[in-house]
Amino acid sequence: MASLTIRVLLADDHPAMLRGVEHELSVVSSIQLMGSAHSSTELIAFLNTTPCDVVVSDYAMPAGEYGDGIALFSLIQRRYPSVKLVVLTMLDNPAVLRALVMQGISCIVSKSDAVSHIVPAVHTANSGGKYYSPRVDEIVQSIDWNRRGRGSTDVLSQRESEVVRLFASGLTVNEIADRLCRSKKTISSQKSKAMEKLGIDRDVDLLRYAMENGMVSSSERASNGESDVRLPEGGVPPLP
Template structure:
């Protein structure tokens, strides 16, 4: 049996993923989490093989996005990850892959991708649906996002969601001064002047969803 935990802050989406997993006799659902606050204690209690997790789950004690994924990899290196996201920013998806995530599913795709992705990563393979491959293929070497480092991209994403610099510094384990500097430098690279400009840019590029 492959043991699985599902993490997503949208109850309807989470229910759909759970329902799909329960169709497969080789998969055992250990639990559901609505945030990183709920997810990490579950991992202390259960021997989990695969986590199917949303990329953006703001408000959790252990953050979300890339810092959360990297923390999961450090603390639980034996656990494989399947990341689901509504973001359609090819540079960001490429960054997720560079962090060692081998399965990325777009939430706009059919849920039928979930179980094959779980089986693939459990076998140390990868799973990238055709829609995600097509999105990655649109990423040219001259896109503005390539001007940013991984850390700058993640700092901008969290700033755009409204998180204060002090909280971002805690999540990323960096100083507030470092976070502020990275934000200023990244905004300058992109030609952004105000926090409103940053929010508009983040939404338009898929860095965050309008719901944030």
């Protein structure tokens, strides 16, 4: 008879959050915690060697060989199609959540909700269902899925959105190219196309737009050495 135990891998670069989720899952008899990762590098290494049914992963883990966000989740979906995903995010923003849903990720938990939502999310993901924690459900319900107007992140492709987010998190075009395994020319083109679609001409305005629309959090900028960046009235020098 097949085992009813759900094998779970965790990934989060915030130690306190990781400990909280580990504790929440450890007391559930139907869940077996297989390991914990602090970056996409560790997560992919685990997946290459460790049987797993569900990955519970933070959305924003900028320090890692395989990136984070949509780029990382897309890689997992392609390389490990039998593995289900539960995404944790502090970016409670329609653009981020819309991108996740469009990527086919149907179990999402906001870090602003109780950590107890992780358990039903894992069970639902394993069975192929949909689970949104209350804050996520509230935002998803408010999204106009037919809106694609100028100045909206909805007009951006998933790859363009990921480039904008990584750029706003403090990475250079060269660093983004290395992280996403694309050429510098491709990244520059995707960044320029995103700015054109959004009606933005300056790097500082792209940075401001990403921050104001929840595409990047202050903790992401801090992790890339950009925690003291401010946006004065006159703007700041463009990022390299």
